[in-house]
Amino acid sequence: MEVPVIRHTKEPSSFPYLCADTERALLLLDESGIIKYCSPGVANCFCVNPQAIIGQPVTGLLPGLPIGARFPGFSLACNTFHLEGKQWLAFSGQDNEGREFPLKAALVPLEIDGRPFFLLELRTQRALAGEDEKLQKFQEVSELSDDAVAVTTMEGLIEYVNPAFEELTGYRKDELVGRTHAILNSGVHEPAFFLEMWTTLRAGRSFRGQFVNRRQNGALFYEDKIIRPFYNASGKMSHFMASGRDVSEQVQIMHRLEHLANYDSLTGLPNRNLFLDRLQQAEARGSRNHDGFAIVLLDLDHFKAINDTLGHAVGDAVLQTTAFRIRQCLREGDTVARLGGDEFSLILTEVALRQDVMKVLEKIVALLGEPLIMDSQNIPVQASIGIAIYPEHGEDGQTLLKHADSAMYRVKTAGGNDYLIFERKEEGRPIYSLQK
């Protein structure tokens, strides 16, 4: 049988902090059965001073515990206690006046800093009965649910899953019970996501989120899940109930729609929509961090003639090649978008000097001018390019675009195949000059 081991990097001495807020009766035992920690719940249940039993064998406190005098390690303990399903083992306890009372125990192996420990949870029959009845009802109803339902302990150990959960994850119930949801972890979420989840749940609030989980066969899926705290018969938070459904198909459709809304289907480049969004971000970064950036508008020259003489398919291929070539000249943080037709726009980030911008433009012009052979013909690709730099030529995106467009238009009317940085020579009367 595979042993569900919870790995914890904390020292045993930090264990009290982990359990201090739980009223549950928990004992931390080392592999010889020596009590290393005793929660307030145990002290209440047995009317003992926790300090007096720490360091003592567990069999002193629980002579009826049917595990023998020694703890020879994980394997025997796991065979003795049926861990799968966190089965509760019934036996009798004695309080400090020798009175017997019915008890149940469940044992979970833990690994703390590479050393084996056991977490022994004790419950009196009475507490167990009240809680079990409510849980039992919930589980009975969940058996029929189409949603994937799981019940976990406050420590995050899975106690119950319904058939829909098994179907969704591909794991059988016996592979899940006694383990944590980490078995489904895809590695996609940041630690902050789970921190937020636990903080919300431990505060007694429900948490709703879109989880990216991993099925037993390794495939990822999106799960829209709500997790609610469960309160036992005495009104104490004792479990968490998770109910989720597979929304992978909806998410994929949404991603496709988002892609359609933001990307040009011919070249795969961001479209005007996404470009304007990125422009806004560059503008915000500019005003926050004083990061310079440049806006470049690039319009192909005589593109219509390519379409007219060689056909639309060749025209399409020229646009695709142009997109590819421009992208080759840019860094990761830069953007190139297709605004429409044969017009492209670029955002060059982190450019402190005009020379930085001009270096990139020289590269683009050179690469666009490289031979482009299609149907055995060399197709000349040329462009008119206008540039505006933040904050010198405008402090907002729209002004920069307008000025880059003016510069580009000026190149176009001068015959094309060139680039120009916008220049305001006289205040109030914009004229432009070539800045090569």
Ligand SMILES: Nc1nc2c(ncn2[C@@H]2O[C@H](COP(=O)(O)OP(=O)(O)OP(=O)(O)O)[C@@H](O)[C@H]2O)c(=O)[nH]1
């Ligand atoms: N093949 C192809 N052509 C397109 C696409 N979108 C727009 N066009 C064509 O691109 C051309 C753009 O027009 P213009 O900007 O006047 O073309 P131009 O010949 O480059 O003109 P100048 O910029 O003045 O040099 C039009 O003929 C459009 O039909 C497309 O997705 N594929």
